[in-house]
Amino acid sequence: GGTKRVLIIFAHQDRKSFNGELLNVATHELESQGHTIEISDLYLQDFNPIATKCDISGNLNDKRVRNNTDGGKHCCDEGEISPEIRSEMTKLEAADLVIFQFPMYWSSTPAILKGWFDRVLQDGFAFNFEKQQILDNGLMAGKTALLSVTTGGSRSMLSDLGVSGDINVLLWPIQYGVLRICGFNVLSPQLSHGLPLIAESTRTDYLSEWRKRLQKIWTEVPLSFPACSDYDS
Amino acid sequence: GGTKRVLIIFAHQDRKSFNGELLNVATHELESQGHTIEISDLYLQDFNPIATKCDISGNLNDKRVRNNTDGGKHCCDEGEISPEIRSEMTKLEAADLVIFQFPMYWSSTPAILKGWFDRVLQDGFAFNFEKQQILDNGLMAGKTALLSVTTGGSRSMLSDLGVSGDINVLLWPIQYGVLRICGFNVLSPQLSHGLPLIAESTRTDYLSEWRKRLQKIWTEVPLSFPACSDYDS
Numbered sequence A, B: 001g002g003t004k005r006v007l008i009i010f011a012h013q014d015r016k017s018f019n020g021e022l023l024n025v026a027t028h029e030l031e032s033q034g035h036t037i038e039i040s041d042l043y044l045q046d047f048n049p050i051a052t053k054c055d056i057s058g059n060l061n062d063k064r065v066r067n068n069t070d071g072g073k074h075c076c077d078e079g080e081i082s083p084e085i086r087s088e089m090t091k092l093e094a095a096d097l098v099i100f101q102f103p104m105y106w107s108s109t110p111a112i113l114k115g116w117f118d119r120v121l122q123d124g125f126a127f128n129f130e131k132q133q134i135l136d137n138g139l140m141a142g143k144t145a146l147l148s149v150t151t152g153g154s155r156s157m158l159s160d161l162g163v164s165g166d167i168n169v170l171l172w173p174i175q176y177g178v179l180r181i182c183g184f185n186v187l188s189p190q191l192s193h194g195l196p197l198i199a200e201s202t203r204t205d206y207l208s209e210w211r212k213r214l215q216k217i218w219t220e221v222p223l224s225f226p227a228c229s230d231y232d233s
Ligand SMILES: Cc1cc2nc3c(=O)[nH]c(=O)nc-3n(C[C@H](O)[C@H](O)[C@H](O)COP(=O)(O)OP(=O)(O)OC[C@H]3O[C@@H](n4cnc5c(N)ncnc54)[C@H](O)[C@@H]3O)c2cc1C
Pocket: A012, A016, A017, A018, A019, A020, A102, A103, A104, A105, A106, A107, A108, A150, A151, A152, A153, A154, A164, A195, A196, B051, B064, B068, B069, B070, B071, B072, B117, B118, B119
């Protein structure tokens, strides 16, 4: 029990889309449970996904700042984060559960969400490789993350032997290679397949499945991944 | 033999970086072979990675145009592509070999390159699912693609049992899920691992390995993938 804080990262151009309907379901369901919801609507915020000097409010003559080649560590060390990124970091720090709501674009996230990973999850904030603060020791440990993905391809196209490739493999670089590295507990993804191929009733079913799942979300067991100690340092 | 056309998609902020050095090696080696090189320097071009109404020069009151929810098909059908995208498409149409030169960001490409996939490889231009123009029948068939990736992680971190996950799995959503779906023949990736952990001599080795590989690039056998006919339609 207790009140939780939920951050929803929404990466669709239109609230009237099916992605927008999934967002509404989550917002209403979780609010009705008494939790606090924060939404980052990336297109609406005009979020800039380009990792470059606009990350930084510091000295642009500093080669490391200009090039952003050192994983953002330099800026993080010196508190030179741009207000746009600082604001996302603040929301993330407060969150117990982070839901990423997005349509699959080219077997992955839309670029605007990829840029959110690139710019917000900085070295020293979300993880620290040198101090082995990754995986179960990651700086996001204690937080839970969930990908809610809509796809154009059908369930069978995105299955094991399907033409689009197994969706679990497609999501691995995100679920393990981004989220788990930072220490998030990752819940299994919420998949709404086959838009716009599906019947109106299936769309409605997807929405009510999502609502039902969210009713019990706080007791779900996360996916299991290797621990930091499973690797040689 | 014969003169080939090479397109290099460069996704690093700085030509003076190691990525920039790899770009120079490729340009000089391939030019010295008599081929024609075209470079898309995404940061320099201020390439916009956000898939949204700026893709389109058409009627913004058209819901489908505004939302970009139909995979870009609508715009492609009607020739309403923005000049920035049209220009990338023109370069791509002319290319025999496309090299993607980028640093690994969060187990994948930087967002600016992800946005290039999202916006340039449109339905009807790069592939057409309805007409089964994917994989060996994809609209990019006959072209070859190669990912040249630099990483922060070492070779062992990015190996099979490494902490960062197997790089071949991390690159699968791109090599299969983007490039092969469109019909490209995909050569094995060129990997320059462990920047900036490595010695200056290793950096030099990486550059000469890349040059040597490019000398014989035209006879390389691509990675093998399932064919369109291996799947139920
Ligand atoms: C750049 C790009 C890359 C993509 N790559 C992939 C991929 O790799 N794999 C994959 O599986 N899919 C891919 N897709 C498809 C994408 O995942 C789906 O288009 C998306 O998940 C649909 O979600 P939505 O919320 O936009 O759906 P919706 O809002 O439901 O829109 C889906 C369709 O329904 C139509 N629609 C919406 N509302 C209505 C309505 N009220 N009445 C009638 N029609 C309506 C829209 O015009 C649209 O055509 C890609 C799409 C794009 C643009």
